[in-house]
Amino acid sequence: MTQPGKQPGRRPHRPADRRSGRPARPRGAHPPRRPDTPARPPVEDPARRAALDTLRAVRADDAYANLVLPRLLRERRITGRDAGLATELAYGACRARGLLDEVIAACCDRPLAKVEPALLDALRLGAYQLLRTRVPAHAAVTSTVDLVRADLGSRVTGFANAVLRKVAERDEQAWLAELAPSAEEDPVGHLAARHAHPRWIARAFADSLGTTGAELADALSADDARPLVHLVARPGEVSADELAAMTGGEPGPYSPYAVHLDAGAGDPGALDPVREKLAAVQDEGSQLCALALTRVPVEGSDTAWLDLCAGPGGKAALLGALAAIGGGTLDAVEQAPHRARLVEQSTEGLPVSVHVVDGRESGLTPGSFDRVLVDAPCTGLGALRRRPEARWRRQPSDVADLTKLQRELLTAALELVRPGGVVAYVTCSPHLAETEGVVSAVARKSGATVLDAREAFPGVPQLGEGPYVQLWPHRHGTDAMFCALLRR
Numbered sequence: 001m002t003q004p005g006k007q008p009g010r011r012p013h014r015p016a017d018r019r020s021g022r023p024a025r026p027r028g029a030h031p032p033r034r035p036d037t038p039a040r041p042p043v044e045d046p047a048r049r050a051a052l053d054t055l056r057a058v059r060a061d062d063a064y065a066n067l068v069l070p071r072l073l074r075e076r077r078i079t080g081r082d083a084g085l086a087t088e089l090a091y092g093a094c095r096a097r098g099l100l101d102e103v104i105a106a107c108c109d110r111p112l113a114k115v116e117p118a119l120l121d122a123l124r125l126g127a128y129q130l131l132r133t134r135v136p137a138h139a140a141v142t143s144t145v146d147l148v149r150a151d152l153g154s155r156v157t158g159f160a161n162a163v164l165r166k167v168a169e170r171d172e173q174a175w176l177a178e179l180a181p182s183a184e185e186d187p188v189g190h191l192a193a194r195h196a197h198p199r200w201i202a203r204a205f206a207d208s209l210g211t212t213g214a215e216l217a218d219a220l221s222a223d224d225a226r227p228l229v230h231l232v233a234r235p236g237e238v239s240a241d242e243l244a245a246m247t248g249g250e251p252g253p254y255s256p257y258a259v260h261l262d263a264g265a266g267d268p269g270a271l272d273p274v275r276e277k278l279a280a281v282q283d284e285g286s287q288l289c290a291l292a293l294t295r296v297p298v299e300g301s302d303t304a305w306l307d308l309c310a311g312p313g314g315k316a317a318l319l320g321a322l323a324a325i326g327g328g329t330l331d332a333v334e335q336a337p338h339r340a341r342l343v344e345q346s347t348e349g350l351p352v353s354v355h356v357v358d359g360r361e362s363g364l365t366p367g368s369f370d371r372v373l374v375d376a377p378c379t380g381l382g383a384l385r386r387r388p389e390a391r392w393r394r395q396p397s398d399v400a401d402l403t404k405l406q407r408e409l410l411t412a413a414l415e416l417v418r419p420g421g422v423v424a425y426v427t428c429s430p431h432l433a434e435t436e437g438v439v440s441a442v443a444r445k446s447g448a449t450v451l452d453a454r455e456a457f458p459g460v461p462q463l464g465e466g467p468y469v470q471l472w473p474h475r476h477g478t479d480a481m482f483c484a485l486l487r488r
């Protein structure tokens with residue numbers, strides 16, 4: 001390639017450097033150093049570039065990695081191995097952020113708060129490759145320094161290089177041995193560090209599981225694994241076996257409508273049955289919780305169903321399809337207008353009426369519903385495996401605000417259901433304050449009867465002693481969904 005200002009084929013004569021044999025630079029002929037320009041052309045590295053841009057968007061714009069990265073891959077036409085590498089690096093570095101930051105901090109001569117945020121993104125990307133992938137150390141360091149140079153100029157490449165070389169001096173286990181709390185003195189802190197979870201989340205899992213031992217390690221480890229994609233076959237349209245044949249997936253083990261697809265099977269939204277609304281993406285645990293509401297026997301009428309927190313409409317679509325088969329209807333309440341529109345789209349063609357109102361003051365007639373679902377807004381700690389950055393974004397202080405709202409929504413649901421009718425209270429969080437804490441407080445106050453929810457999960461193993469059901473990724477391969485059933 002011809003460089004600007006140079007004539008092809010003509011090299012200026014320079015006397016040879018005696019030690020290296022390379023042409024010596026004439027005395028005083030150093031080109032002026034321009035710290036903000038790349039010293040050499042940046043290497044084409046679309047996978048790492050996409051991963052780094054994803055980390056930036058997550059940090060700077062509060063974006064969701066699993067929305068940003070697929071868009072970047074599409075726009076930049078990154079496919080095959082490069083797409084696989086970008087996904088592994090972007091999602092992996094988001095998940096492991098706390099661990100990466102601890103290691104980087106141990107290798108830095110200044111507090112992380114004093115490191116330029118864009119530089120810290122790149123250091124996280126480099127440290128992730130060094131600690132959690134088989135990328136050779138020199139490639140991890142060089143490729144990261146190249147990205148730093150391209151984005152921030154040469155002034156910080158020395159710093160990035162020095163930090164990453166220190167990170168590379170040990171593997172993940174050796175860093176954990178130095179930085180993690182001891183397993184004997186602080187088993188929860190130890191496992192939290194080992195599995196790159198914030199301590200308060202590991203504590204919440206331990207409290208719900210009732211152990212700080214091996215099962216907690218299994219739960220945290222399953223939370224780090226890339227989950228299978230779960231589809232739900234729309235009842236009345238297609239069976240799970242038919243959907244599995246159409247998509248190359250496998251019928252799920254517990255929900256009669258579930259199909260599992262390999263995690264690397266591409267964009268499930270592009271599958272024909274999904275585009276034609278014969279199926280949708282929905283975790284099998286979510287399906288089981290919606291189905292549990294329909295499985296409790298009720299005496300008398302059974303045609304008026306209500307979903308009090310419906311957006312974006314996954315469970316409303318499943319319940320709406322089942323209501324249609326039984327000759328019933330579903331009212332779907334959602335406070336956020338844009339999410340209510342998603343409910344309308346997902347339930348198109350079904351006997352579903354969408355109401356854009358606050359579920360606590362819906363204006364619907366008290367005592368008029370046979371079955372009510374409260375799929376409450378929650379911390380989402382049970383679906384962390386599907387949202388790579390979420391574990392570091394959530395704060396323990398979120399729990400108190402949410403539990404107040406959850407109690408109020410469940411109370412409203414118990415007012416809207418008729419005597420003898422049933423309410424399902426569901427969260428995609430195993431945090432005890434959001435689950436048992438809310439249900440026991442509201443049941444006590446309202447006089448509702450808590451039913452044994454396990455009976456509404458036929459064939460599902462390891463459901464504990466009841467009366468609540470807590471699903472887990474490591475036990476059931478589902479998100480950690482919680483379900484309580486109450487009769488008014």
Ligand SMILES: C[S@@+](CC[C@H](N)C(=O)[O-])C[C@H]1O[C@@H](n2cnc3c(N)ncnc32)[C@H](O)[C@@H]1O
Nearest residue numbers: 309310311312313314315335358359375376377
């Ligand atoms: C966990 S999501 C529900 C997921 C949904 N059931 C599904 O399966 O697709 C909780 C929903 O409750 C909505 N929400 C929050 N506060 C609400 C309120 N006061 N009344 C009604 N909906 C509310 C949120 O906007 C969110 O869409």
